[in-house]
Amino acid sequence: MHVDVAVIPAAGRGTRMLPATRSVPKVMLPIVDRPAIQWVVEEGMRAGVGEFVIVVNPGVEDLLFSHFEGMEGLDTLEGFDGVTITRVVQEEPLGLGHAVLQAREAVGDRPFFCLLGDNLAVPGLDQLGYLAAASDGRSVILLRDLDDEGLDKYGVAVPGEWLGERIVEVNGAIEKPGRDAAPSRLGFVGRYLFNPEVFDRLEGLDPGYGGEIQLTDAIAGLAEDGRCLGYVADADLLDVGTHATYLEATARLGLWHPEHSKSWRAFLQDLVGDA
Numbered sequence: 001m002h003v004d005v006a007v008i009p010a011a012g013r014g015t016r017m018l019p020a021t022r023s024v025p026k027v028m029l030p031i032v033d034r035p036a037i038q039w040v041v042e043e044g045m046r047a048g049v050g051e052f053v054i055v056v057n058p059g060v061e062d063l064l065f066s067h068f069e070g071m072e073g074l075d076t077l078e079g080f081d082g083v084t085i086t087r088v089v090q091e092e093p094l095g096l097g098h099a100v101l102q103a104r105e106a107v108g109d110r111p112f113f114c115l116l117g118d119n120l121a122v123p124g125l126d127q128l129g130y131l132a133a134a135s136d137g138r139s140v141i142l143l144r145d146l147d148d149e150g151l152d153k154y155g156v157a158v159p160g161e162w163l164g165e166r167i168v169e170v171n172g173a174i175e176k177p178g179r180d181a182a183p184s185r186l187g188f189v190g191r192y193l194f195n196p197e198v199f200d201r202l203e204g205l206d207p208g209y210g211g212e213i214q215l216t217d218a219i220a221g222l223a224e225d226g227r228c229l230g231y232v233a234d235a236d237l238l239d240v241g242t243h244a245t246y247l248e249a250t251a252r253l254g255l256w257h258p259e260h261s262k263s264w265r266a267f268l269q270d271l272v273g274d275a
């Protein structure tokens with residue numbers, strides 16, 4: 001399946017990254033040489049996406065979009081000329097599911113990727129192409145085996161029948177179930193390919209976990225109708241949503257970076273050697 005549009009929910013308040021996010025939106029925090037959101041957009045571009053719908057909270061639209069378009073919209077970031085970026089404002093912080101729903105009009109009746117800005121792929125270990133290849137028209141969620149701690153932090157799938165070594169039918173979904181209630185260890189790690197029918201599921205949702213409209217609950221709705229698959233990732237995504245994992249992500253992407261990897265690797269080796 002070819003997917004030409006991606007939704008990037010970027011309206012989170014970044015509370016786990018305070019105080020860095022007191023005045024800077026979380027997705028604008030730099031990782032090596034570019035803000036987190038640029039890494040995410042580039043990942044989508046590598047998968048053939050030409051249109052991005054970024055959902056932001058009120059007040060930060062100009063800051064975020066001037067990164068790609070220049071202050072007056074006149075100075076496009078190098079390499080992003082052919083890319084369309086549409087801004088959508090989430091007026092109230094009602095949850096991730098609500099943020100994705102705000103993109104409905106911009107996406108229309110097309111399948112779309114949903115890329116969470118907290119999670120970054122190391123270039124070369126991209127997973128979006130696998131989601132597109134796995135889809136038979138149904139939505140496909142990227143899954144990863146979680147440890148105990150992850151069961152408190154991520155949405156978790158109720159697995160059904162395996163259709164291949166990495167592809168499984170999803171029969172249900174629970175947001176942050178914790179170890180005792182977890183139906184499996186297969187967690188949602190921030191990359192989704194949705195059939196547009198997910199918007200109908202989101203429309204009808206009541207607040208769920210944490211009093212918020214949860215994307216995971218819409219996935220549970222799709223799963224109930226047999227309309228959802230999972231694809232088990234063959235590489236980890238990086239998490240830039242907490243202090244400790246942000247540091248790890250910076251180190252890892254520094255080691256990948258064509259311009260900085262050599263000196264960064266040497267520096268880390270020296271540092272560890274000294275310790």
Ligand code: G1P
Pocket residue numbers: 096116118119153154155156175176187188189190214215216241
């Ligand atoms: C969100 C989703 C959760 C998903 C996670 C991936 O949680 O609600 O299902 O597993 O992103 O990063 P959050 O990190 O916003 O608490």
